[in-house]
Amino acid sequence: MNFKGTHIVSVRDLCREDIEHILDLADGMIPIARGEKSSSLMKGKIMATLFFEPSTRTRLSFESAMLRLGGRFLGFAEPGGTSVKKGETLADTIRMASAYSDVIVIRHPQEGSARLASKFSDVPVINAGDGAGQHPTQTLLDLMTIRRETGKIDGRKIALVGDLKFGRTVHSLTYALAKFDTDLTFVAPPSLQMPPEVVELAGQMGARTQLANTLEEVVEEADVIYVTRIQKERFPDEASYKKVANVFKIDLDALENAKKNAIVMHPLPRVKEIDPEVDDTKFAAYFKQAFYGVPTRMALLGLVTGVLE
Amino acid sequence: MKELKITPIKNGTVIDHIEPGMALKVARLLGVPDPDAHSTVSIAMYVKSGKMKYKDIIKIEDRELKKREVNIISLISPNASIAIIKDEEVIKKSRVTLPKVITGIARCSNPNCITNKDEPTETEFTVLGGREVKLRCMYCDRLVDDIIESII
Numbered sequence: 165m166n167f168k169g170t171h172i173v174s175v176r177d178l179c180r181e182d183i184e185h186i187l188d189l190a191d192g193m194i195p196i197a198r199g200e201k202s203s204s205l206m207k208g209k210i211m212a213t214l215f216f217e218p219s220t221r222t223r224l225s226f227e228s229a230m231l232r233l234g235g236r237f238l239g240f241a242e243p244g245g246t247s248v249k250k251g252e253t254l255a256d257t258i259r260m261a262s263a264y265s266d267v268i269v270i271r272h273p274q275e276g277s278a279r280l281a282s283k284f285s286d287v288p289v290i291n292a293g294d295g296a297g298q299h300p301t302q303t304l305l306d307l308m309t310i311r312r313e314t315g316k317i318d319g320r321k322i323a324l325v326g327d328l329k330f331g332r333t334v335h336s337l338t339y340a341l342a343k344f345d346t347d348l349t350f351v352a353p354p355s356l357q358m359p360p361e362v363v364e365l366a367g368q369m370g371a372r373t374q375l376a377n378t379l380e381e382v383v384e385e386a387d388v389i390y391v392t393r394i395q396k397e398r399f400p401d402e403a404s405y406k407k408v409a410n411v412f413k414i415d416l417d418a419l420e421n422a423k424k425n426a427i428v429m430h431p432l433p434r435v436k437e438i439d440p441e442v443d444d445t446k447f448a449a450y451f452k453q454a455f456y457g458v459p460t461r462m463a464l465l466g467l468v469t470g471v472l473e
Numbered sequence: 474m475k476e477l478k479i480t481p482i483k484n485g486t487v488i489d490h491i492e493p494g495m496a497l498k499v500a501r502l503l504g505v506p507d508p509d510a511h512s513t514v515s516i517a518m519y520v521k522s523g524k525m526k527y528k529d530i531i532k533i534e535d536r537e538l539k540k541r542e543v544n545i546i547s548l549i550s551p552n553a554s555i556a557i558i559k560d561e562e563v564i565k566k567s568r569v570t571l572p573k574v575i576t577g578i579a580r581c582s583n584p585n586c587i588t589n590k591d592e593p594t595e596t597e598f599t600v601l602g603g604r605e606v607k608l609r610c611m612y613c614d615r616l617v618d619d620i621i622e623s624i625i
Contacts, residue, residue, distance in 0.1 A: 174614070253591060253592050253593060254587065254590075254592055255592050255593050255594065272587075273585075274585055274586065274587045274590065275583060275585050275586050275587065275612070275613035275614070275615070276581075276586045276587040276588060276610065276612025276613035276614075277587045279587075279611065279612045279613075280587045280588075280592060280594060280612060283594065294587075294613075295585050295613075296585070297613055297614060298614070361616070
């Protein structure tokens with residue numbers, strides 16, 4: 165694919181070759197992301213960051229990516245004080261921002277907002293999360309983490325654990341992993357299990373899928389344990405939340421039978437899903453995962469603005 | 474003498490092979506009854522049919538359907554056929570075909586979809602065929618819960 169001018173709205177718009185190309189370029193960006201090497205790749209370019217709802221990692225890593233590549237950014241971290249609060253449509257905000265910048269990064273609480281933005285923008289739009297919808301850059305950094313920390317994606321056995329029903333990152337990740345040769349196990353309490361249409365579509369795309377209720381069932385086999393946050397508000401009362409939260413908690417006991425080179429991932433922020441005692445073990449890949457957001461977003465910014473091919 | 478369940482029309486449109494029991498819904502979506510129209514509309518339900526066992530039929534005098542209306546029929550009755558009648562002769566007859574994409578016809582059933590906000594855009598859905606027609610919102614990716622209820 166020629167990425168120049170392409171909107172990145174959903175990871176489903178990308179084929180396997182596109183994903184691998186982005187990850188290859190992201191690998192090369194690591195020394196720049198770490199500040200070990202300087203770059204002026206994006207010199208003279210402006211990124212508009214339109215964050216209609218708060219975000220820490222995503223916004224900061226986009227801004228870090230742009231600054232490390234010698235570019236600049238403008239925008240807002242929350243809509244208070246902007247014309248959005250005065251009732252301006254998203255379409256008009258996008259038309260305005262596209263006149264002021266070379267690339268737009270948008271996070272918005274409504275599903276489909278990034279797709280809408282792409283229709284009204286003259287410059288490429290990157291979706292940084294639209295409500296409960298898509299979050300393609302998170303998926304790409306997740307894939308980068310699996311590839312770098314386990315050596316490859318093909319052939320990997322991946323257990324997705326926690327809130328698989330409402331978690332936006334796990335749906336996108338499932339579709340992306342299904343483009344590779346992977347075994348996916350969805351580990352969740354029945355009320356938070358992966359929606360059947362996602363499991364079905366992943367199967368049709370070629371992934372081998374299975375469901376499980378407890379981590380013990382899969383921990384010995386898994387190469388990757390991808391943990392998500394279980395939100396309290398999904399449960400009728402505190403007691404039923406605690407019961408589930410304890411079953412899916414990752415600590416050293418839970419990892420006792422894990423493969424030696426297995427990794428634990430988490431999109432962060434974590435609450436109590438992963439005990440801090442795991443942080444200093446070789447299993448912990450979640451902080452590296454957060455770092456990989458920077459090189460991944462560098463690669464994408466370079467590609468869609470046409471400074472990289 | 475053979476009694477006709479619905480008499481032939483002189484000019485207008487015959488929608489045949491509608492899924493049995495769906496004729497009133499199709500009629501409603503076509504704006505029938507229209508208080509300002511005075512042409513005859515005939516509706517027959519559960520008519521015996523060799524191909525379908527049972528079918529519904531609608532005949533509307535003095536009206537040709539617009540493309541948007543044909544698309545609506547295809548969504549809720551994908552086997553329907555449409556004949557245009559002029560001077561009691563069938564001048565064109567064709568089966569409806571499912572469009573790949575529909576624009577501006579349906580509303581997304583996800584209340585948090587951006588197309589349900591006050592934005593200057595039309596809804597767009599990918600039409601998924603199969604045993605049952607499904608619509609997937611091209612903005613938020615969700616499947617429409619009830620196609621008939623979603624039609625604008």
